[in-house]
């Protein structure tokens with residue numbers, strides 16, 4: 069099978085123009101088929117503050133009321149997505165900006181209320197991805213760029229970008245050997261979040277569960293790790309969590325960052 073790179077870029081990098089420019093340059097230089105998923109949580113929080121919309125997160129997931137849904141639809145589906153697409157076009161990469169609603173790319177259901185009401189947040193089930201169209205686009209050398217938005221019942225839903233990256237990787241594994249790379253601003257998953265050099269090079273599930281029990285992971289790394297294990301468990305060939313500036317190395321043989329295994 070041919071290889072596909074599914075690459076997720078996080079909000080801390082998106083919020084730093086120089087780091088973003090380097091990342092997009094490196095991304096556009098990848099010769100093999102590729103898909104980009106972007107976050108933008110930091111930017112939505114900043115613009116929300118300017119508009120008087122407060123941001124609330126529980127375990128790395130945003131509580132999304134009606135005003136917040138409008139905010140994230142504008143920021144993720146509009147501003148961030150279109151800026152990335154325009155930058156990639158300048159770099160000669162034929163990017164196509166998408167949300168889950170466009171061409172019914174990713175269907176979801178509104179997260180049921182259990183202990184916490186997350187509001188307009190989407191959960192994605194198996195077989196909810198329009199893989200045939202995605203495959204066709206990749207064969208045409210088009211580069212899909214996904215915003216972290218899905219849809220259900222005529223409404224947009226806010227969906228964690230790490231989840232979208234994981235679900236797309238699983239869905240495309242029937243056509244490709246997928247390498248899923250989560251790119252963020254740290255060198256990898258850290259043993260101690262206050263020691264930036266304490267990168268865990270190899271994180272098998274058992275060690276992850278031990279460290280989780282010791283509260284080594286908080287905030288945004290939690291959905292990243294959960295989605296990384298969901299992907300590897302469901303048959304994605306390779307899953308890496310690493311620094312955005314290491315993207316070129318991480319598409320080769322000798323990788324940096326944290327390798328996720330079962």
Ligand SMILES: Nc1ncnc2c1ncn2[C@@H]1O[C@H](COP(=O)(O)OP(=O)(O)O)[C@@H](O)[C@H]1O
Nearest residue numbers: 078079080107252257258261284285286288289
């Ligand atoms: N053990 C850990 N290793 C790495 N990051 C951690 C760890 N524990 C908590 N974090 C936090 O998780 C953040 C990454 O999550 P998030 O900000 O959602 O990433 P993204 O840039 O992909 O949006 C890191 O910036 C860091 O502050």
Ligand SMILES: CC(=O)N[C@@H](CCC(=O)OP(=O)(O)O)C(=O)O
Nearest residue numbers: 079107108109129130227228229
């Ligand atoms: C439901 C939920 O949490 N959605 C995320 C989507 C954006 C995202 O995932 O952005 P980063 O990758 O930059 O964190 C949010 O609104 O923050």
